[in-house]
Amino acid sequence: MMTRFILILSTCIVLAVPLLFPATNSPAATERPPAPVTITLQWLPQSQFAGYYVALDKGFYRKRGLEVKIRHAGPEQDSLASLVDGSADFATTFLTPALRRRDSRLPLINIAQIVHRSTTMLIARKQSGISSIMDLNGKRISLWKGDLGVPFQAVLTSHEITPSRIFDQNYSVNLFLLGGVDACSAMYYNEYNMLYQTGLNEGDLVTFPLRDYGADIPEDGIYCLESTWNNRPQQCRAFRQATLEGWRYALAHPEEALHSVMKRVFDAHLPTNRSHMRWMLEKILPAIIPGTGDSWQAGVLSPDDYAKAVELMKRQGIIHRAPSYESFHPTGGSHVP
Amino acid sequence: MFRNLRIGPRLVLLTLLGGSLVVGTITGFCYFFGSRQIEQDMREKAISVALGTASQIEVVQRGVEKVLSGCAARIQDSAASPERVATILQDTVAKNPEIFGAAFAYASDGSRQHAPYVYRSGAHLLRKDLATDNYHYDVWDWYTLPRDLQRPVWSEPYFDKGGGGTLMVTYSAPLYQAEGSGRKLLGVVTCNVSLNWLTTLLKSIRFGETGYAFLVSKNGAYICHPRQDYVVKETLFSAAEEAGRPELRTIGRRMTAGETGFIPLRNLVSNAPSHLAFAPVPATGWSVSVVVSDAELLAPVVSLSRSVAAVGAAGFGILLLITLFIARTITRPVRLLDEATATLALGDLDAPLPNIPGNDEIAHLAESFSRMRIELKRSMAELQRTTAAKQKIESELEIARSIQMSLVPRTFPAFPDRPEFDLYAELHPARAIGGDFYDFFMLDQNRICIAIGDVSDKGVPAALFMAVVRTFLKAIWRDEESPAKTLRRLNDELAEDNATCMFVTLFCAVLDLRNGSMRYACGGHNLPYILGRDGTVRCIKRLQGVTVGAMEGMIFAEGEERMVPGEVFFLYTDGISEAMNQAEELFGEERLKDALQCFAGEASVSDLVEDVRNRVESFTDGAEQSDDLTMVAFRYLGLPER
Missing domain, CATH: 3.40.190.10 (Periplasmic binding protein-like II)
Structure with a gap:
């Protein structure tokens, strides 16, 4: 009973305060x-x-x-x-x-x-004769390790692609640029443009965005x-x-x-x-x-x-x-x- | 287009056009060929600098590669004891000042990592293990690239935090150990080289004031560039994109492809038109470029062209002054002449002409003008004289005319008391007095003398001569009474003392009014006609006789004719028969005869004469006649019935 009374009272006070001091209407957050x-x-x-x-x-x-x-x-x-x-x-x-x-x-x-x-993709050089994702079969590719590589692995598995060798890809695309691999992992917003900024033209590259291959994570x-x-x-x-x-x-x-x-x-x-x-x-x-x-x-x-x-x-x-x-x-x- | 301009401005304008064309062409040629030559020279020079720089870099890099391979060989021999490896690394760094640090990273199996590293810190060499809890080298290019590519690799340049932010490049090589039939990766030996020396080297390359050199990596990243903010961060291609210059991307691709070239472009430092030479550094796939500003490249040509243009302009200025001077020397006298001729034109022939010295066309023109003035003056005087003379002649002619007219009887009817005949005569003197005359007089109660003549000369002398002839004729005739004898004596009288060699054609006849018989003589005159009453016209018989007064002792024959009453005796001078029309045709005796034929019957002689004159006048139609028109018509009527 008592508790209830206090609750009502306090509610009244809370409601009354803005009425008593209408000018101070600043949000509580800034206070x-x-x-x-x-x-x-x-x-x-x-x-x-x-x-x-x-x-x-x-x-x-x-x-x-x-x-x-x-x-x-x-x-x-x-x-x-x-x-x-x-x-x-x-x-x-x-x-x-x-x-x-x-x-x-x-x-x-x-x-x-x-x-x-998903912004991730696999990139290959057109020069290497790769035109479809199936062409990656038997090719050397570099994939990101760990969690970032998961969707890539999933796409390779679902398409039954077996690369000749998978290299670990870390923080650069230099292995791809130096010809160490035929295809590499890339974010469209990052590595793809890095390659472009080394002078590779759009027409020199072929891309396989993972979202187009069932891995739009x-x-x-x-x-x-x-x-x-x-x-x-x-x-x-x-x-x-x-x-x-x-x-x-x-x-x-x-x-x-x-x-x-x-x-x-x-x-x-x-x-x-x-x-x-x-x-x-x-x-x-x-x-x-x-x-x-x-x-x-x-x-x-x-x-x-x-x-x-x-x-x-x-x-x-x-x-x-x-x-x-x-x-x-x-x-x-x-x-x- | 120049026709409306005065000579001076026209000359100046044409000189201006011609001169500008010549100066412009010469300057243009100078610039064109000069700049081509310089560009050619610069191409070779710039390329050779680029190549030279590239080979300097190459030498250093090959040196580093050699040092590292030596180091690797020693590590391989040392059975890979970590302590031994560290010593070898220390030895390598110590002996090779170009190497900042060297490390050997043991092949990592994922968990255990060990990479002894010896590096410089001031004058000291320090040692540490690159592998830490936070740093696993098996994810970095310097380790993974030589491992995966199985060959040595030059890294892309980077700013090294451990090296105090210096620009570094790493050279790493995999090291293998024979194992069974194959080989096993022992580790990666690596060294990093500061690129400060490279920056210094490239900064030392100057082409003029604004020329510069730059260096890009295999990936097109700037390694050295005057714009420090480009280094490592920008690539040829990102800079091209940021500057909105797609052509630089094409050039960049040629550079990273290891080509050598020389091309024009706007540089990225000052955006000025420039030329760029580039050459590759084969060891690393880098590319060295030299940029030369066109303004500086072409400065000598521009200066030369400017000098040529200046000299040309100066010459041109002088040419212009000369042209102005020439124009003045031409136009000033011409203007003076113009003014003088204006005065001349007003009639003031005494006004002085400008004195123009020299022997050119203008001087000749002035001379001609002067001659013209003198000639004009002379002609004016001449004209005045001739006008006076003409007036004198006119008055003389007037005198001669009055003499002539006063000498011929002009009162008609001449013998109103004689019914036996009717006579009418007319003399129309030509402007220049032809010297014609006629006369008639009664020799006695029954005989009438009729004469007509034409003195050979004209004017006053002719008139005077005519007077003489008439006086003589009248006097002689009264003595001789025979026409032939009269003519003979007249001839002799006139021929004697005839200094002027004048003569006269003369016809004279004496007619007996009682019976109509007529005796006549002719001295070279036109033979008169006799008009019958029935309209027939006949000519009297021709007799011997020449012109009177030309030569002494001439004999004249005498003829006889008889007129019946009603017949008309018609005498005339050659002024009638030789009257000429505009077409220079003569009136002729046939026309005269025709005219006379129309006049048969009872018409009066005055009408006859008037009719003939009218016919002649209508034939000549206003053409001026050179000779007098003289006619005498005599109608014999016979004795009246008593």
Whole structure:
């Protein structure tokens, strides 16, 4: 009885305060100091992350009460490791490694799917006589190791292609350029243009985008630990919304976004250039913000894509179990704006 | 188009056009051939610099390759003891200043990694193991490329963090150990070389003020370039794309393909028109380029062309001054002449003409003008004189005419009291007085004398001569009473002392009014006609007789004729028969006879004469006659019935 009374009373007070002080209508968020949040992006600064930079530079995080710090992982560091050691609240990674780590009992939650379509492809020189994917049979190819190589392996298996030898591909396409392999793995937005920037023309190359061969696996997503999601769901949602706003802004203002990217590229002394970053931005944006013909929603991992990825990973024997769509991607079904 | 211009401006304009054409052509030729020659020279020079630089780089790189292969051989011999390997690496780095550091990475089986590395730090050599928890070399090109390609590899240049941010390039070679029938990878031996020396070398290559050299890797990445922000980050192709210059991509492909060339382009530093020479570095597949600004390349030609143009322009200026001077020397006298002739035209022939010295056309023209003026003056004077003379002549003619007219009887009817005959005479003097005359007088109560003559000369002398002839004739006739004798004596009188050699044609007749008998003599005159009453016309008989007064002692015959009453005796001078029309046809005796024939019957003699004159005048139709028209018509009527 007493408890009920107090509850009613307190409710009355809460409701009365705005009535008593109508002038002070500032949002509660700005009254509180912004919450410090750290995100680890899975690779070195480049246009792949333009939306995050724009959201930070344009104050989209701040206006949602987040003081975001962006860190970059790289060849020597895994982005998910920063979640494990607690040095970051959020981290980006591809869907495949996320599923694998979830399988090995790291409680990852996808709070936003950023890159919805596969941008990966196999590239060969036309000169080598390769014109269809079946021509890769008996050829030397280089594939990325680990999680990134999973969809490639899946395509090779499903097409019953047996290369003469598979080389490990790491961070460069030099083995391909030096003629060590006939075909190599590539992201359309990255390696493909790197080859173009070494003087190879579009007509010199033949490409096999994996999405055309039954392996259209979504790529970048934003992940956090289950505990973070459970304890600070509002922060997670705010981060998700701000990041998507950043990407939308980048789509509308590509040169401004490019400026945000190049500033970080320059600070990091990376051996890349503006025209490459422009290409990367142009090519990755259509996989992030849906166009008129796309059925998916920005930020939402489609249940179908999720199911396909799980099925493919299981088929490849990489994972044995997967969480339900709702528990893996709780923001998906809730249709949070 | 130049017709409307005055001579001066026309000359200047034409000189300007011609001169500009010549100067322009010469300058153009100079520039064209000069620039072609220079371009040719520069092509060879630039290519040789590029090739020279390429071979310098090549020498260093081949040196490094040799050092590393020596090092690798020693590592192979050392049975791969890590301690021994480190010593060999230290030895290698110490002895080869171009090598910044050297490492040997043991073939990795995935878990265990070990790579002793010796590198410079200031004056010291330090050692460390490249493999750490965070650094697994088996994912990096320097290790994987020689392993996978099974051959030594020069890496793409990179900025090395460990090396203090210096631009480095790595050379790595796989090292094998025989194992059974095949071989087993022992490890990869590698060394990194600072490219500072290369940057210095390329910076030292200068072509003029703005020329520069640059170096690109096999992948087209800039290794050395005056734009430091390009190095490592940009490739030939990204820069081409960023600059929006697709042609640079084509050039870039030629460079990375190891070609040698010399081509024109706008450079990426100043965007100025330039030429680019490129040559490959075979050891690494790099390409050295030398860029020369066209402005500097062609500076000597431009300067030469400028000098040529300047000299040409100066010459041209002088030419223009000369032309102006020439134009002035022509136009000034012409203008003076023009003004002077304007004065002349007004009639002032005494106005002085400008004095134009020299022997050219203008001077000749002035001289001609001067002569013309003198001639004009002379002609004017002449004209005045002749006008005066003409006036004098006119007055003389007037005198002569009045003499002539006063000498012939002009009162008609001349003998109103004589019914036996009717007589009418007419003399129309020509403008120049022909010297015609006629006369008639009663010799006695029954005889009438009729004479007609034509003095050979004209004018006053003729008139005077006529007067003389008439006086003589009248006087002599009264003495002699015979026409022939009269003519004979008249001839002798006139021929004597005839200094002027004048003579006269003369016809004279004496007619007895009582019976109509007539005696006559003719001195070279036209024979008169007799018109019968029935309209017949007959000529009287021709007699001997020449012109009177020409020569002494001439004999004249005398004829006789009888007229019946009603007949008309018609005398005339050659002014009638030889009257000439515009077509220079003579009136002639036939026409005269026709005229006379129409006049038979009772018509008066004055009508007859008037009719003949009318006919003559209508025939001549206004053509001026040179001779007098003289006619005498005499109708014999016979004695009246008593």
